[in-house]
Amino acid sequence: MNRVKTLKKYSKGTKYKQRTILVWNEVASYYHKRWAKNEIGPFNVTKELIKNAKIKSGQKVLDLACGTGLVTKKILNKVGKNGEVYGIDSSIAALKIAKKWVGDKKNIHFVRGDAETIEFNTKFDTITCQFALFFFPNEQIVLKNMKKFLKKNGIIALSIHGKYNVPYFDSILNPIKKFIPDYLPQYPEMDRFGTKEIFKQTLSKAGFQKIVVRKMTFQYSPGDFSDYWGNYKRFLSKPLKEKFNSLSNFQKKNLREMVLDNTKQYTRKNGKILFPWEVLVLTARNS
Numbered sequence: 192m193n194r195v196k197t198l199k200k201y202s203k204g205t206k207y208k209q210r211t212i213l214v215w216n217e218v219a220s221y222y223h224k225r226w227a228k229n230e231i232g233p234f235n236v237t238k239e240l241i242k243n244a245k246i247k248s249g250q251k252v253l254d255l256a257c258g259t260g261l262v263t264k265k266i267l268n269k270v271g272k273n274g275e276v277y278g279i280d281s282s283i284a285a286l287k288i289a290k291k292w293v294g295d296k297k298n299i300h301f302v303r304g305d306a307e308t309i310e311f312n313t314k315f316d317t318i319t320c321q322f323a324l325f326f327f328p329n330e331q332i333v334l335k336n337m338k339k340f341l342k343k344n345g346i347i348a349l350s351i352h353g354k355y356n357v358p359y360f361d362s363i364l365n366p367i368k369k370f371i372p373d374y375l376p377q378y379p380e381m382d383r384f385g386t387k388e389i390f391k392q393t394l395s396k397a398g399f400q401k402i403v404v405r406k407m408t409f410q411y412s413p414g415d416f417s418d419y420w421g422n423y424k425r426f427l428s429k430p431l432k433e434k435f436n437s438l439s440n441f442q443k444k445n446l447r448e449m450v451l452d453n454t455k456q457y458t459r460k461n462g463k464i465l466f467p468w469e470v471l472v473l474t475a476r477n478s
Contacts, residue, residue, distance in 0.1 A: 214428040215282035223259035232411030236470045244348035249273040250316040256323030260289030306333045314342045334397035341477040353469025354385025366449035399475035415462045
């Protein structure tokens with residue numbers, strides 16, 4: 192049976208959290224098929240995250256905000272049959288995909304839970320969290336929770352999108368926000384940790400030590416402009432689609448032209464767009 196456990200202290204939380212969960216339940220399948228499963232674009236960083244986490248056979252590892260299980264699956268291969276892995280996420284749709292994709296093994300546990308309120312009666316050798324820290328409205332609560340469940344000298348390994356060199360998002364979102372100022376939730380800012388200095392300071396504030404941040408840049412092609420623009424509109428979550436559709440045809444035409452202008456510097460002679468994608472990978476110790 193494809194059943195997912197729910198932690199007793201799971202909390203639906205704030206309106207922002209509820210909205211985020213609804214969106215991820217809606218887009219999880221697309222996200223998995225187009226991005227995570229194929230490890231394209233920023234998901235090339237997954238191997239580096241696992242490498243820097245220094246996961247060993249027989250260890251107990253927590254993958255926080257595991258999504259559809261990309262990192263979790265690789266962790267399971269590292270710890271082997273004598274290790275144990277927990278994948279925690281708030282999206283039941285993502286967890287069902289993860290459980291089916293990773294497989295029903297005795298040493299992997301997928302659990303629905305809130306990163307701010309999770310409770311365990313065990314400690315972990317390593318905790319990973321890929322492309323999720325910026326979703327948490329109270330990141331210090333989450334980080335201190337992670338620290339609480341990490342063994343002494345255990346490793347935390349995180350990845351986030353960079354602040355200044357992710358034109359895949361900015362090429363569309365910056366023009367849209369000129370037409371629809373409240374298009375995205377005002378809080379929290381998704382790129383607020385996106386420099387090496389701020390990322391390091393955030394972990395230091397939570398009490399972690401021996402912090403190392405690495406900056407990497409990957410390449411991603413969404414196809415030509417028609418592919419990029421068409422797929423963006425096609426796979427919008429319901430709340431964003433409603434706002435987008437509220438624009439007049441004239442506004443939509445102007446918006447499309449602004450987005451097209453933004454992509455020209457990344458468009459090759461064959462018409463294909465090739466975006467750079469900056470990612471930050473951080474490791475730290477619970478000394």
